[in-house]
Amino acid sequence: MWTTFSNQDLSLQPSQLHVWSVCKSDHENRLQEYWDILNEAEKERALTFRFLKDRYCFIIARGVLRNLLGAYIQMAPDQVKFQFGHNGKPYVHHPSQIKFNISHSGDTILLGFVQKHSIGIDVEYTKRKVDVKKIAELFFAEEEVTSLFRLDQAYHTQAFYNCWTRKEAFIKAVGSGLSFPLDQFVVSLDSTKEATLIDTKWDKKEKDKWMLNTIEPGKDYIGAVSVKGNVSDIQSWRYQ
Ligand SMILES: CC(C)(COP(=O)(O)OP(=O)(O)OC[C@H]1O[C@@H](n2cnc3c(N)ncnc32)[C@H](O)[C@@H]1OP(=O)(O)O)[C@@H](O)C(=O)NCCC(=O)NCCS
Known part of the structure; x- marks a missing residue:
């Protein structure tokens, strides 16, 4: 359920996760x-994008x-002053301990905010032509590939993007980027079941510390958010 909201003072309680969806073309x-409001480094970076759509998306x-x-x-x-982790994850130093993450795909930008906990968010446009089998076998854990191809073929694309966005949201929360071994954790992917981190192979208890959730920003998009910690609300x- 999405609520529309514009800029005002916002408050974020420790038990809350706020997810914002932006329709890029509405903001051009x-x-x-x-x-x-961008700083000089951001302006320089914006100008390095060759395609205007990418430049506009970043801005x-x-x-x-x-x-x-x-x-x-x-x-x-x-x-606002950003700092960056080893693998480029932006964060801010502030007494509120606010944490955030961003993702963009197609015409959609998702932003997630929590207090204290590590957060990762991902969105994908699902109408792109992808070789589901090839990518799944390359990037997913064995258990995920098995679960995917056990489903009726009609559900493959949706389940593939569920898996992709959940895995991506998890590694974005960890912040380690591509260096994180994708076969070392297993996520659920069947749309009829809850989003769950099923296994963390390096430490079986690690999975219990995480929350995974599906985000549905609109037709032809699938998103996921992952938080290390308890958020109940x-x-x-929708950012207007
Ligand atoms: C940055 C990264 C973490 C995600 O990139 P992406 O999927 O192309 O892009 P998204 O739109 O989802 O996210 C980009 C945003 O994440 C944030 N980000 C950058 N580095 C990050 C990191 N190490 N961890 C978390 N977030 C990061 C930034 O805010 C960035 O936006 P900006 O460049 O406008 O500031 C990428 O380096 C990466 O490792 N991708 C993994 C791809 C993969 O193999 N996925 C397999 C899933 S099965």
Whole structure:
């Protein structure tokens, strides 16, 4: 269930996870406004994108991130200072211990915010032509490949994206990027069942510390969010 919301002061309780969905094309008329709040490094990075669609996506995503963080931590959006982990995961140092992550695909940008806990979010446009079998065998754990091909073929694409986004959300929460071994953890992928981290092979108890959730930003998109810790109240907003 999505609620529409614009910029105001926002508050995030320790038990809450806030997920924001942005329709990129709805925000292209605000590019200048977002551009004006980016710092010099972000502007330089924006100009390195060869395709305008990618440049606009970066500017809008970073602009909305600055606006939302500014509203959560009561700071002017252009004053927010990002730091970056070893593998490029952005974060902010702030007493509120706010944590966030972003993903973009096609016309959709997803942003997730929690307090304290590690968070990863992913969204994928599902109408791209992909070789499900080849990619699954290359990237998924053996148990996931088996579960996928046990399903009726009509459900393969949906289950494939469930698995992809859940795995990606998990490694984005960990923050280690491509260096994380994708066969070392197993996620559920059947749409009729809850999103779950089924196995963490290096430590069987690790999986119990995590929450995985499906995000449905709109037709032809599948998303997932992963949080290390307890969040009982998930709120979904559409950023206008
Ligand atoms: C950055 C990364 C973590 C995700 O990239 P992606 O899927 O192309 O892109 P997304 O749109 O989902 O996320 C990009 C955003 O994640 C954030 N990010 C960057 N590095 C990150 C990291 N190490 N961990 C978490 N988030 C990261 C950034 O905010 C970035 O947006 P920005 O460049 O506009 O600032 C990528 O390096 C990666 O490792 N991808 C793994 C791909 C893969 O093999 N997946 C298999 C799943 S089965």
